[in-house]
Amino acid sequence: MKKGNVYRIYPNRGQSALLEQHFGAARFVYNHSLSIKNLMHGKFRVNVTEVDLNNHLISLKETFPWLKYINSQSLQQANRNLLTGFKNFFEGNGSYPTWKSKKDNHFSFQIPQNYQINLTSSQIYLPKIGWMKIILHRDFLSKEFIENSLVTKEVNGEIILDQKLNKEFKVLKTLTVSRTSAGRYHVSILIEDHAPYPEPELFTEETxxxxxxxxxxxxxxxxxxxxxxxxxxxxxxxxxxxxxxxxxxxxxxxxxxxxxxxxxxxxxxxxxxxxxxxxxxxxxxxxxxxxxxxxxxxxxxxxxxxxxxxxxxxxxxxxxxxxxxxxxxxxxxxxxxxxxxxxxxxxxxxxxxxxxxxxxxxxxxxxxxxxxxxxxxxxxxxxxxxxxxxxxxxxxxxxxxxxxxxxxxxxxxxxxxxx
Known part of the structure; x- marks a missing residue:
């Protein structure tokens, strides 16, 4: 069963600048890949795959060196999101992908792995950005599940849950970082606890x-x-x-x-x-x-x-x-x-x-x-x-x-x- 929980984070001024760079880079890569898809299909009827787009990121970083300071997996995730949009469109579940604008107040990027959560001091580590405060107002996993089913590490007496150490369990999924128009930063942690959805209960007219x-x-x-x-x-x-x-x-x-x-x-x-x-x-x-x-x-x-x-x-x-x-x-x-x-x-x-x-x-x-x-x-x-x-x-x-x-x-x- 998949569930996602949203928590507020509090980056410092330098981390806020890095988050803004990641928002802009993810949007830039998404729009650039969309233009490539439209061009190659419109003129040459060539389907550009995710592998092609990710390989193109190497040359894109040489043209725009500032992309080297961005988490590479977040840029690859932008390409994956674009192709998911095309898939939904051709399956009749969405509209045709369009350009993303910084004026629409929808700022987000995704981190598929290598993030860490300090369960003792309520801090979260984001690659290329660092540790910052997080308000864990609810448990995203029960303490029993973490102790019995996941691997944790102890640093200076603090318990840290590392996504990289638990990659094989496929429990800690993609983490999404977002900012609201009011300037508040949040992270959404997607969890797969592998528990099956319950069978629908029998119902009557009275229930x-x-x-x-x-x-x-x-x-x-x-x-x-x-x-x-x-x-x-x-x-x-x-x-x-x-x-x-x-x-x-x-x-x-x-x-x-x-x-x-x-x-x-x-x-x-x-x-x-x-x-x-x-x-x-x-x-x-x-x-x-x-x-x-x-x-x-x-x-x-x-x-x-x-x-x-x-x-x-x-x-x-x-x-x-x-x-x-x-x-x-x-x-x-x-x-x-x-x-x-x-x-x-x-x-x-x-x-x-x-x-x-x-x-x-x-x-x-x-x-x-x-x-x-x-x-x-x-x-x-x-x-x-x-x-x-x-x-x-x-x-x-x-x-x-x-x-x-x-x-x-x-x-x-x-x-x-x-x-």
Whole structure:
């Protein structure tokens, strides 16, 4: 079973400069290799392999000597990421790879091996960068697993976990270093403990819950429980406007403007952290209390094109919530069932099946003309979602086939799968 944990690191000023060089070098190599791939395939119909790109790094370092100060494996990993992007594109799982820009505020590079973690003093060693402080707020592996299954070394009475010494066990996987727009550095440690995913637990109609996500209410369960939308972005809009106005008033290129930009980025980071924490708590509660969860396959990318609802949809974060439900279900042996985005879950009466075609978004309650039942729009939709999913399950015939409807799995907490 693969899991990833994100920890904050605190480099000194010199190490921060080295990290920035690694971010830029990984981006540079990625873009350079992408141009080679496009050129060779566009003009000569030649497929450039990963070996070809890695061999080209030797001559690239002669042309750009500053690349010699960068961890070579991180540069090779940039090539591997590019080819993975092409593979996903040709398999229909992603878009065509594009250039990376330093203006998009996505800074990261990967270290596949030779990193070390000091478990005693909470420090981490990154090749070409050195030792720095890390906040291990949670254990990425249990103490028993480390003592019984891994090799550690003792230096001056401190216990150090060296990835190089444990290479044969294939437990410590790729480490990703990243920086947020607020200037905070993090590392994500991917772990493979070789424990199998639990088999999906048997579920019944009583242990299955349907979820209808919304904007006014974050989620409504088929049990009738409503989870209020905290609207973290909306609650912070006044503060964001004030901070953005402060940025606009500062002269471009000035130090005061840079300080104002950092303050604005930190507040955006706070909102993202609040939303992420809320989604983790809600998804954990639903997974813990149900054996099977029914969700709707929403077209979020299409819905955010509606300028009237785009901000509210982005604020609620449906995609991130569903991602958390999916990989937590895999961790704990629960089942995720999906219904199609065109299934009429809101317009159907869950009692008699009457379809109310005149239902619009502004109608929150409606009375069924056939059986006279008064429906709350969201609760009715969640109940219908559950019924549709179980009906599809009976048609499919097996639990395994239904469990396969979850789509792409996620092996760590910071993954980025979309609808």
């Amino acid at each position: 299955t819950v349907g979820i209808d996500v919304g904007i006014k209410t974050f989620a409504v369960l088929s049990t009738g429980e409503e989870i209020e939308n905290p609207k973290f972005l909306k609650r912070s809009l006044k503060k964001l406007v004030k901070l953005q106005r402060s940025v606009s008033r500062k002269p471009k290129g000035s130090k005061n403007r840079k300080k104002a930009v950092v303050k604005l980025a930190k507040h955006h980071q706070l909102i993202a952290n609040q939303r992420n924490d809320f989604q983790h708590k809600v998804s954990a509660m639903i997974i813990r209390e149900s054996q099977a969860i029914v969700i709707e396959d929403l077209n979020v990318k299409g819905m955010v094109r509606n300028h009237c609802l785009a901000q509210s949809i982005s604020d609620v974060g449906w995609s991130g919530f569903v991602d958390k439900l999916i990989y937590k279900a895999e961790w704990f042996g629960k089942t995720i069932l999906k219904i199609g985005r065109f299934d009429a879950s809101s317009k159907l009466c869950n009692v008699c099946g009457y379809k109310f075609k005149e239902l619009t978004l502004d109608i929150r309650e409606w009375k069924c003309p056939a059986c006279k039942t008064l429906h709350d729009r969201d609760i009715n939709a969640s109940i219908n979602s559950k019924k549709i999913a179980l009906s599809n399950l009976n048609t499919a015939g097996t639990v395994g086939r239904a469990y396969g409807l979850t789509g792409t799995s996620q092996g760590n907490e910071v993954g980025s799968h979309r609808f």
